[in-house]
Amino acid sequence: MSDYILEMNNISKEFTGVKALSDVSFKVKRGEIHCLVGENGAGKSTLMKVLSGVYPYGTYKGDIVYNGEVQTFGKISDSVKAGIVIIYQELALFPDLSVYENIFVGNEVKRGAFVDWNQTIVQAKEMLKKVKLNVNPETPVKNLGVGKQQLVEIAKALSKDVKLLILDEPTAALNENDSENLLELLRELKNQGITCIMISHKLKEVISIADKATVLRDGKTICTLDAAKGEISESVIIKNMVGRDIEDIYPKRTNKQFGDKILEIKDWSAYDPQAGRNVVSGVNLHVKKGEIVGIAGLMGSGRTELALSIFGNPRSYKLKGDLFVDGSPVTFKHTSDAIEAGIAYVTEDRKGDGLFLIQDIKSNITAANLQGISSRGWVNDNEEVKVANEYKQSLYVKAPSVEQIVGKLSGGNQQKVSLGKWLFVGPKLLILDEPTRGIDVGAKFEIYSIMNKLISEGLSIIMISSELGEVLGMSDRIYVMAEGKLKGELPAEEADQEKIMQFATQ
Incomplete structure (x- = not known):
């Protein structure tokens, strides 16, 4: 049997003429924690969606080799049956259902044609013990904090006999204690023979946990770094992520x-x-x-x-x-x-409270100050486009035009649009x-530079x-x-x- 549980060879994926992945190759050894890093839009999540069957066989080029065999996953359930489970940043739990119901939803414990609820609770307790979550399995998930909900997601993955666990920004919404507890759990799962792929923007976490780290940039594989060889450091990761040295992540003001x-x-x-x-x-x-x-x-x-x-x-x-x-x-x-x-307030929840994700850039930027582009109660469409283009340029929003739907932008560019929305109110x-x-x-550096510019302008x-x-x-x-x-x-x-x-x- 090969040392590698997974090999993704020469993967390319396009969306309406835009090449999201270009000839990406990526290998993961059995029992290792392999981090996938790169700027927003680098292709990390797209690559994992190819792997998990979200983008089915035939919609991409290249080969997925899992456990030594080429795979043709047509849907998510195909990859789950093979032991590949992905946990997204936005958790896929049912808040009003109990912990045990969430752990086994879609994977019910049955006796004949009926769900065996007693056995479900027994097995749920076993899964909770594995992730060291001490809660009553009958507790509604909505009553748990985000850190505990993340552990429920992992328990759910373990119930499916997971061999390759993929986590997309698992600590993004967690505090430091919950983040460290989660990382410690991943180390324990590694000791139990479970292979993990973790996507993360938090470089300190990558450095602390990764056996290897693969860097993507602009949909291409840049390099794979090996912790055992001392190759994983913040400066090396940043240089490969953004294609340049960032000597000071926090630009100084004079x-x-x-x-x-x-x-x-x-x-x-x-x-x-x-x-x-x-x-x-x-x-x-x-x-x-x-x-x-x-x-x-x-x-x-x-x-x-x-x-x-x-x-x-x-x-x-x-x-x-x-x-x-x-x-x-x-x-x-x-x-x-x-x-x-x-006074203006840029919310921490840009997707839930800050932006209209199904609307375009120009509509979002002008949303809080429509009177600024209106005359006699009517919105001036030309003025709206003009204003939006000014903020798109000054805030370095990377998008084809201000007609781009905000939900399709990277997180960094969404944050810049959210900033533009509130700057337009003056x-x-x-x-x-x-x-x-x-x-x-890279996007953080741009946000910090914008903050310094705003301060220099009197804000x-x-x-x-x-x-x-x-x-x-x-x-x-x-x-x-x-x-x-x-x-x-x-x-x-x-x-x-x-x-x-x-x-x-x-």
Whole structure:
């Protein structure tokens, strides 16, 4: 038997004249953890969809050799029967069903023609034990956190006698603890003989877990790096991903000049009636003109809740405290009031809340400020195209035209469109919630460069981020939150990861 469980040889895949994969070759040894890295649009997910049968045999060129035999998967169930299971970033669980029902959905334990629910629960407990998830299998999945839901997905894969487990950005929505627990589980699965392919933008995770890492760029195989030979490092991966050295991932600003306070909140609290508690408590915070203020904290620390409470309170929290814009007290009854006062908010969930994925670039960019392209109540189509093209160019959105459907853009380009949407309202303060979540290092560098450009043009930015390197690399001042409260404030030159984590875990 070959050392390789999988060989993808000379794979090419086109979509209406666009070549997504060009002669890609990719080999995975049995029992290894093999990471697949590359910028958004490099072809990683497309390659895995070819492998799993999402794009069936006959729609691509090249050969899939699995366990020494050429495969002709016509649908996903064919690859699953062979022991190949893929878990996508957006989990495929039924929130209202129980854990055990989700684990065995489509793969039911039967006695004759009927589902044997007692045996289903027994086997579900065995799968949960394997992934070290201590929950009642009768618990509805919607009652679990994202980290535990990810483990349910893996338990579901194990129930199908998986031999090759593929994970697409498995830690994108997880906090640091859940991410580390997941990586440790993958190491244990490796020891049990399960081969893993992991797609990830988080290079530190790739470095910590990968036996080998294959880099794709522009739909082509660039190289495969071997950890045993000391080839996997951040600088080497980045150079191969983007085709150039990025000496400093966080571009530096010169001639920093801070003006008066743009925004200030005093003794600010937000009570969430649904949760039955304060999600923000007694916060005092300010932002000056020309300043990037970072807000750090662990998941659930109240950072997003703070941002939303400032931005017109769309979740209808009961607010207490004082809010000042340009030194004057204000009260926002709606997000439109915040926008009119010069505050814009770029959500962390660009797909769910930030963009209209089935609409084109121009419609998304102008959505928050239609009056800016309207005359006498009518939208000026020519003006809309003109505005959209200006932002497409200034934000380096990679798309054939502003008529491109946003849902078909890469994550990085979607984020730039989301930025353009809010820049078109003409803000003085931009709140960026997880501005680079789920995008690659090249696109991150572009987002950071855009942030610096906006600051040089007179804007101020509040940046909420779970990536400590990002907070340290881009902020002028840093606030740290935990349990809805501000636990500390640090000038950037005095801050480091250890100090931030000390505050975040108080």
